[in-house]
Amino acid sequence: MQILKDEVKKSIRKAALSEFKKHGYLKASIRQIADAAGITPGNIYRYFKSKDDLFDELIQPIQEQLAEVLRVTKQEVDSTLCTELSDHLLILRRIDASLMLLFKESSTELTILLNLSEGSRFASAKQDVITLVNQIITEVFTEEIAPSGVLSPKEQLAASMIATTMIESISLILRDHEDGDTIKMLVDELLYLYCTGISEKIKLLKA
Template structure:
C-alpha cells in the first residue's frame, strides 16, 4: 500500500512540474495536474493541502540551495575579500558555475523558480539574484572609477542595467533551451561578453 501511495505522489509531482513549467504558478491548474497524473483532483488533496503546498514541496529545495549560493557569494563581497577587478569577475563566474550545477541537478525546478514563480512565496528570488550581482558590479565600478568619492549617477545606472540584463538573459536561456550543454555554452558566452564589456568600460574610463 505504501509503495502505491509513493507512486501516486510521484505521479502528482511529475505532472505538477510539467504544469508549472508550461503555465507558471499563477495559471497552473490542479485539475490539469490531476488529469496528467491519471487521478481525480480530490485525490491530490490527500497528498497536498493546496496548490501552494504542492508548489512549495517542488520548488523549496532548489530555492534553499540557490539561497545558500547567494549567501556565500555575498559574504565574500561583504568581507572585502575582493581587492581587484579580477576578484569580482571571479565571483560572477562562481555564481554562473553554481547556477549551472543547480541546473544539472534540478533543471525544471530552477527554470520554474527563476521564470515562473510569480504569485508564490518565491517570486522575489530572481530579484535577490539581481541585487547581489548589482552589488558586485557597483563595488567594481566604485573601486575602479571612484575610489575616493561617490560613483557618478551614470555609472550607478549602468551597474543596475548590467546586473538586470545579465540575470534576465540567463533566465531567457533557461526558458528557451533544455539541453544542458547548450545552456552551459550560452551562459558561459554571455558571462564572457559581460565581463569583457565591464573590463573594457573600466579601461576606457581610466585611459
C-alpha cells in the same frame, strides 16, 4: 498500500512540474495536474493541502540551495579578499558555475523558480540574484573609477542595468533550452561578453 501512495504522489509531482513549467505558478491548474496524473482533483488534496503546498514542496529545495549560494557569495563579496577587478569578475563566474550546477541537478525546478514563480512566495528569487550581481558590479565600478568612493547616478544606473540584463539573459537561456551542454556554452559565452564589456567600460572611464 504505502508503495501505491508513494507512486501516486510521484505521479502528482511529475505532472505538477510539467504544468508549472508550461503555465507558471499563477496559471497552473490543479485540474490539469490531476488529469495528467490520471487521478481526480480531490485525490491531489489527500496529499497536498493546496496548490501553494504542492508548489512549495517542488520548488523550496532548489530555492534553499540558491539562497545558500547567494549567502556564501555575498560573504565573499563583503570580505576584504575582493580588492581587484579580477576578483569580482571571478565571483561573477562562480555565480555562473553555481547556477549551472543547480541546473544540472534540478533543471526544471530552477527554470520555474527563476522564470515562472510569480505570485508564489518565491517570486523574489530572481531579484535576489540580480541584487547580489548589482552589488558586485557596483563595487567593481566604485573600486576602479570612483576615488571618492561614491558612484555618479549614471554609473549606478549602468551597474543596475548590467546586473538586470545579465540575470534576465541567463534566465531566458534556462527557459528556452534543455540540453545542459548547450546551456553551459551559451551562459559561458554570455558571461565572457559581459565581463569583457565591463573591463572595456572601466578602461574607457579611466582613460
